[in-house]
Amino acid sequence: MVNSNYEYSQTLLGTTVSLTIHEANEAVAQAVFTTIKILEDKLTVNRPMSEVMSINSAAGKHPVVVSWPVFNLIKQALQISLQPNSYFNCAIGPLVKLWKIGFKGQQVPTDEQIKQHLLLTNPRDIELNRKNHSIFLKRKGMEIDLGAIAKGYIADVIKLVLLKHNIHQAIINLGGNVLTIGDSPLSDDKCWHIGLQKPFSKNQELIGIIKINNSSVVTSGIYERFFYQKNHLYHHILNPQTGYPLDNELDSVTIISKSSLEGDIYSTILYGLGVSKACEYLQNHKSLAAIFLLKNKTIVLANTDNFCFQLLDKQYQIKL
Numbered sequence: 001m002v003n004s005n006y007e008y009s010q011t012l013l014g015t016t017v018s019l020t021i022h023e024a025n026e027a028v029a030q031a032v033f034t035t036i037k038i039l040e041d042k043l044t045v046n047r048p049m050s051e052v053m054s055i056n057s058a059a060g061k062h063p064v065v066v067s068w069p070v071f072n073l074i075k076q077a078l079q080i081s082l083q084p085n086s087y088f089n090c091a092i093g094p095l096v097k098l099w100k101i102g103f104k105g106q107q108v109p110t111d112e113q114i115k116q117h118l119l120l121t122n123p124r125d126i127e128l129n130r131k132n133h134s135i136f137l138k139r140k141g142m143e144i145d146l147g148a149i150a151k152g153y154i155a156d157v158i159k160l161v162l163l164k165h166n167i168h169q170a171i172i173n174l175g176g177n178v179l180t181i182g183d184s185p186l187s188d189d190k191c192w193h194i195g196l197q198k199p200f201s202k203n204q205e206l207i208g209i210i211k212i213n214n215s216s217v218v219t220s221g222i223y224e225r226f227f228y229q230k231n232h233l234y235h236h237i238l239n240p241q242t243g244y245p246l247d248n249e250l251d252s253v254t255i256i257s258k259s260s261l262e263g264d265i266y267s268t269i270l271y272g273l274g275v276s277k278a279c280e281y282l283q284n285h286k287s288l289a290a291i292f293l294l295k296n297k298t299i300v301l302a303n304t305d306n307f308c309f310q311l312l313d314k315q316y317q318i319k320l
């Protein structure tokens, strides 16, 4: 029985990234952080330069050849964006930049501005060329935004890096995205214990503990980035049809899945569907489990075969 953990952390992806393993291994930690840096440099849209920004800067002008990981991730993001009535749209960038939610200058745009920017968010205007891995945004002003899935993708790559280094028990936390590998060496139940954050809590209070092994836990919550104007809360998960923040009964959706990319995609999509349609969807997709936190302090659990949940906050009530 291993009785200690080693935690390594760095500020990356706009958050604190931490890796926990049960033997000291500085080389593995550095390999993990270097991989994250390389992928962040390719995928970010929060800096002037990245591969995704080079596609965005060439919108309406010319295709841009990108590396295989970037092409492949955008290809997957596009497929999901093109599904009928999808709440996920990787071409949402112009609206994200217009609202600037969570960034300096955040503002409620005018209806007219939203209408104009919506015209630049049609995923059908993204052209992929599989032969040379180039991507072309057909209209000037279009912008790809992978903010809803980049961390999920990166977490899955980190898992491969760890396995390559023969690490078979680990937990990686990318802030909102947690990926566990294997069993936990420290707890009697062999599960990793992941705290589920209380929405809008100022001191990181937890609603409960999620117990899993070898799985990813991803949360999309409206408390992650938001601002108030005239007593109205505006948050960062936008409705691709209207251009406004999605408005429903949910504070957050947490997805438990094998792949973190899948978890990240579905945390956003199921947030958009709302709890009742999302639960219908999950009935036919048993590989995904979910925890819905409703604004009325109800917790809805779906597909509970894949995890255990221990409630800590008695203000909340669980509904299965």
Ligand code: AMP
Pocket: 087, 088, 089, 090, 092, 096, 145, 146, 147, 148, 149, 219, 220, 221, 224, 225, 236, 237, 238, 239, 240, 264, 267, 268
């Ligand atoms: P997440 O917390 O994973 O749900 O991702 C939220 C982030 O994804 C936002 O900060 C935006 O960058 C981006 N985003 C917002 N709305 C959407 C949407 N409907 N589809 C895809 N990406 C979105």
Ligand code: MG
Pocket: 147, 148, 149, 220, 263, 264, 265, 266, 267, 268
């Ligand atoms: Mg997401």
